[in-house]
Amino acid sequence: MFGEDLAGIVLGGLAAGMVLFIVSVGLSVTMGLMGFVNLAHGGFAMIGGYVIVLSMNRLGVPFVPAVILGFVLTAAFSVVMERLFYSKLYRAAELDQVLFSIGLAFVMIASVIIIIGPETQPLILPSWLRGQMDLGFTTYRTYSIFLIAVGGLIALGLWLGFERTRMGAQIRAAVDNRKMAESLGINIDRLFTITFAFGSGMAAIGGGLGAEFLGLDPQYTLKYLVFFLIVVAVGGLGRITGVFYAAMLIGVMDFVLKKYVPQGGTAFIYALTILILLVRPQGLFGRKDA
Template structure:
């Protein structure tokens, strides 16, 4: 079949695998964005900058303190998540009762500040971050050579996404989070510390962006614009999956990566616009997204 179209099966399978790798980043970033929007109703336009911050913090820990990749995987999400806690406590909390447009503008401004500070400190050119020795090399799959590190990214993304979904949908903590956002007054009356849950939820979503930044550092050049380039795509993924839908963000993230891979095979010129065409079609047919729920 593929030979009739002039396409070698190896090329298609290779592009699908590359698309799955991109989808792993889309899913992880979309997951954090969906958590923040779904539980806090905040359109976090600083998410791309916080992803960039995660990559830079990992680079700085290695460059200045000699802290390697494995420790960075643990430290960076915590540090970036704590920065999110400060942002929520010092900035977002003050406009919690204002129109949602203020939150959008505030996080957009915060993104510009983070990108500007990093650009002034390190310039616009990228900083290299070496792949850890244990994850170098790769596997010959017959149709392509799969680098070990990229396989690692896919595995980590799947495990983290599945774990977070289970935590939010199947545990008491997740039930408390949903209750605190849907019925805050009633939850407060029942003894749930709603302000603390809101703060920790935002910090957790930001921490996921920081984790994605660490995973991306050895693949992409660590530069101030790396998050801005992904943010538009990630927002499109969240819209297609359904605003605030955790499962929608995960499934759509991986799915869009695969669609991009196939588009590069059959019609490469449309690979950068295919996701937005899909978004328009989905919004026309299902305005709340594929997995979106009613108001």
């Protein structure tokens, strides 16, 4: 019984952590690359979630094509936002960036309420993702196992792309030293746009996949923003592996605290984050500056 309970806690926490990772990794890279305090990142996750859920519920689009559609449309929307607004504020003061992005988040919330309504949108899973799966040592929700598997594959793909491709090398170079990267001929503006679009698309996937247990409503944009920022802060800016470890740690901790300390358990995560950042301002898994 204890072994099954422990397995359930670990699997549930890992599933939640994978959703946090998928949403937060784009924020980590774009903040590390652009130096832009983007508090509207959760809004792109919300928009992608709405595209995925509504295309399934109202248009009958199958699950996998709906997820792809959410990624593509959100990435395209983010390119428009990046070119029209974000690019004008890359060299602005951090306060200006915060005010703009939080204002954009509120615009996104109001727009969704006006167009769709304030109700929570349910994610209706296809039959092959419902029910329980026998893992040998325990039986657990099929969808949670699916999230763990998909999240693991995404993490591996991002790590390979980040560490083993030319584009990944350019992103790492720009994160570590933007001026040096520019002097080497790297087109930073184009790199910004591509990275921002990809990060927003990843957020959209996370928003859709996580709608089944996190819920999806207009307040999603701000409701989980603190968790996304905590993952980025603990994992380190621009660090794929750091964000992954931080998301797994926070996902498991949050799952355990909600299960055993439902009243105020989340405050422990906030306190621990503050303590970590006091000791290691670059994050638990971030790299110290030379």
